Amino acid sequence: MPYDPSAFPPFAVTVDLVVLTVRRHALCALVVRRGESPYQGRWALPGGFVRVDEDLEDAAARELAEETGLRVQDPGSGSVGAHLEQLATYGDPRRDPRMRVVSVAYLVLAPDLPSPTAGGDAHSVRWAQVDTLLEPGDGTEGGGDRPVPLAFDHDRILADGVERARSKIEYSSLATAFCPPEFTVGELRRVYEAVWGVALDPRNFHRKVTGTPGFLVPTGGTTTRQGGRPAQLFRAGGATLLNPPMLRPEI
Amino acid sequence: MPYDPSAFPPFAVTVDLVVLTVRRHALCALVVRRGESPYQGRWALPGGFVRVDEDLEDAAARELAEETGLRVQDPGSGSVGAHLEQLATYGDPRRDPRMRVVSVAYLVLAPDLPSPTAGGDAHSVRWAQVDTLLEPGDGTEGGGDRPVPLAFDHDRILADGVERARSKIEYSSLATAFCPPEFTVGELRRVYEAVWGVALDPRNFHRKVTGTPGFLVPTGGTTTRQGGRPAQLFRAGGATLLNPPMLRPEI
């Protein structure tokens, strides 16, 4: 690949990942502790440089696998995988004090994982509750009771990713990406409740999701892992767009 | 800005613009003719390199002004301006044969302009109907009756931009960005019809848009520029999100 540095200004290009999951009824994001300057010791979104001959989405999938061991969902195979989509690109000239870095952020929606650190650096990667991370921080390390902001502009990237997830589960079947391959209507409802931070009526929710063609496919099995009456098990159906959408309750 | 080429692979970063407007009842996009290799003589989306100390959105606004003379809407002032938002980023390693280029695409929605070439190169920039551009081309220059594809991956970028515009006018008041500062309900309806490529019922449309709080503000004036009974003039209201949304008719 010919490269003439005088012809155009050189940039570094990175990918950053907003990896979301639902754990214990709360929306959580994957964060890693920075080992080096700048922002040494601060939490940040996982990410890294794009390689010279690597597509952006490949770089995002590679970083995801390196940090979590997660594989991206293979459309066609029914494999257990995460949903990955491009979020936005952040290129403020001063977002990295060392050099001009343009970062392409990707959004990952994953089911709750057995171990958050499979394949990664155990003590420096963890799931953090999104609503804790996104409280406005005061910047003092341990000074107040509010969290230290993430490194770089990662607070904003995280907020954009969360907002994307919140709005996208309204009109798509993407909420199933937070669920294991087989799940109950109640489990799916608890995903919506965690992502939106609201309570939903179980009866109306049940009517809505089972009445939308292509959203859910019954597998025939039942489970009782939540206690109470056994619930039917479903897989995600082929539909990707919900029409009419799920309605997020007003504040 | 320190730059150590051994520390990270160097990329060129560009912005590409999907500039859409509605002209003569048709959705049109701005295209420029390439004067140099590669893809010499082919039509392409306007765009260019991001400068070293320039924010991505500033680069997009600069390119827009250079090509069309259009200014970006200033939120707060009631100025006549275009809507600009980031669309997506395209970084396939082989999308430009010369070097590794990552392009951040922006979507611009503009009212119909008096002259498409104000401030630009007159013979090499024009409005082209989107549905003509997006017919699948056969790649032969003048061989078939189908259009020659745009340069690079610009066909895909254009398609993504058009799809974004089509879906975004459903749940936002963004269709007003295609209208002059004062417009009638009929003119707004013709925007929806052109962007979606469907016919809408004038009576139901009128009820919907005038009944949505904050969408339209009457200015008091009337006009008869479309013939027929004079119509009330409106400005865009403060609302940005439409709830419930405009419903795009099924195919």
Added chain:
DNA sequence: CTGTTTATCGTCAGGAAGACGACTATGATC
């Protein structure tokens, strides 16, 4: 056996949208 929990079915009222009739106010045409 009884209470608790979760799942699932049913009913009813209110709101929004599609289909479409009717009336109004212009300019164009005879």
Added chain:
DNA sequence: GATCATAGTCGTCTTCCTGACGATAAACAG
């Protein structure tokens, strides 16, 4: 000036969807 074509605006009716909520079902804990 009467008539016609064109757009704009107001109403009505039916249908569908949702929110609120009662009622029943099937498990487990004591």
